[in-house]
Amino acid sequence: MANSYLKSESKQLATWYFTFAAILFGAQLLFGLVAAIQYVEPGFLYGILDFSIARILHINALVVWMVFAMFGSVYWLLPDETGIETVGIKVGKLLFWIFALAIVIVVLVFLFIQVGKADATTIWFITEGREYIEAPRWADWGIVVVALGFVGNLFLTGMKGKQTGIVTVLMADMIAFAGLYLAGMFFTDNISVDQYWWWWVIHLWVEATWEVFVGAIAAYGLIKMIGAHRQVVEMWLWIEVAMLFGSGILGLGHHYFWIGTPEYWWEIGALFSALEPLPLVAMFIHVLYDWGKTQGAEEEKGNSASVINNKPAFTWFVLNAFGNFLGAGIWGFFHTLPQVNLYTHGTQFTSAHGHLAFFGAYATILVGMMYIAIQGTNGIKVMKNTRASIWAVSLITGGVVGMTIALTIAGYVQVLVSRAQMGATWAAYFDGQSGMWFVQAMDWRLIMGVVTFIGFFFLAKDLLTTGKNPVHEK
């Protein structure tokens, strides 16, 4: 991987993280396809790779590839921001291999052992059985060690080198990100207590710390790709942090409407989660405004050339601005008020929101970071879109939007038939699932899933080859 353009070991390590992340991204889509086929053809892999296992792998691969790409992004930007080589890079490299190996073992156990007896051994070595964080307890501890090592490197580097606003935000954010994982590492017989703390991990990751992370990465990207003014970008970043944490931390309340927790969470959850889209609007405006402003300033000087020095990465960053606002903001707001959520909670509505939000808020910007890494690795001055870049971004975005629309319609049917009309029983559930519009929606979801998967191959091809493509300006 080392080459003449990549002087920094931190950046070299980042490329390892990005590579493993991209592989897991492919795995995520593959198992998602299996699950999507099972909705249409329930006998598919029945008893071999049941829906539960396909879904565990689909979502865990998603979470892990994003964490890998997030670590990669930090290792990539640290030398640029701090002006020094990352401290503890040897430990960082060792931790990469430990992390990667642990994930391979966990995946193999999920695939081939799947379930265990109802005892502590299963929880420790096979599955913890808690949605999204099924990884067995031994792996939890592994993740804690790896995360601590990563946070340690980030802190030591941040304190030794130049501590920019972006690095300060990342330091605060990543320690919360790592610490929150601890809330998901205990067993209790009380399912309400279980889910109370489980949401601390899930929600406070994806609706607080991860969003702030995206804010920091977007700030870095804007400075890097269009030469936005640091002072302006970092001011926006602090405003975003205030808005994201101000709404997101107590927005946690929207998960506490129906799990046994007291009624006051209705008001708290409704109020703060209704505010959650606001910072996403701010981030959207921020990216587009800075772009227009920087381009305008150049044109004033008579330069009509684009200010963007990395077209594919910037495309993904702009998609992030849209996708975060639409997927996390709008689709989240759809069902966040308790009056609506009473009926939509636990339906395909959530699934529609999940697909567009994870793609829009996280997948986009992390793929963008991969392109920034390719630009740096190959010493490219202005990186252009190739045909594969355009096919990749079009097919993946089109596929995810298509899946989201299909799942939204499926959710509508489920809410109206299974919940409102029939009263949520076993029979009510299957009445909804066998409705014509639900069935059609699931067919479309599968088709759009295939479109997304084809898009991934274009993305993989582009990520592997575009660096050496002569179209770019060296």
Add this chain to the structure above:
Amino acid sequence: MANKSVWSDNRFWRRSATWVTGFASLLLIWLTFDTSTQIAMGNDKDLQNGVTKRVPGPTVINYKITYEMSAKRGHEVPVIGGNDGKGGSLFKEKEKFFGRDDYTEKEAGALLHLGKLASQAKNCMDCHTLLGNGAYYAPDLTKAWLDPAWGPNGAMQALTGKNTREEAIAEFLQHPDQYPTHARMMPDLGITAKEAKGLVAFLKHMSSIDTNGFPRNFGHMQGAVNGK
């Protein structure tokens, strides 16, 4: 610099972000203390003394549980051991669970413990939803214990050839592939008779949790078929 507005000052926004985050975190921690007290599991004494808990003790499996509209709360609530006439629980009427209604705190606790472990060891949440959380490939289990399908005239008792809710559910859990209700079938997860008993206790206990009226109208719409 002297005339610079505070609104374009990074230090002002950094401090605002810190204060807002700190305040939100402190409020969350304070609420967590309150909620933790309210959702702590009750015990057998509470049930005997008629103390309503959001999450009752495991011996709730000795009682009859229903899900009824509370005029005061404006939504359905679990009613344990009979209705006191005002939508609250009487804690009187018992109901046999696998032939007994005198499980001690320890026995019921062990069953619940086993059931909760089994629910995780078999990845239940990756097809079903529990308290509405999980996957959407199979029915929600929040109040599954109360589903009329498992009741005296329900389809599942007839299908499994059992005479009680708990036996019908336990039988289904051990051999789900023998009782297909739809093209989408639950796979055989190697659930033993003991684990099945624990799982049923876990389901019965979960149905007694006060979920603020979720799911709405559960099991009260059985007359409506295909919108008629």
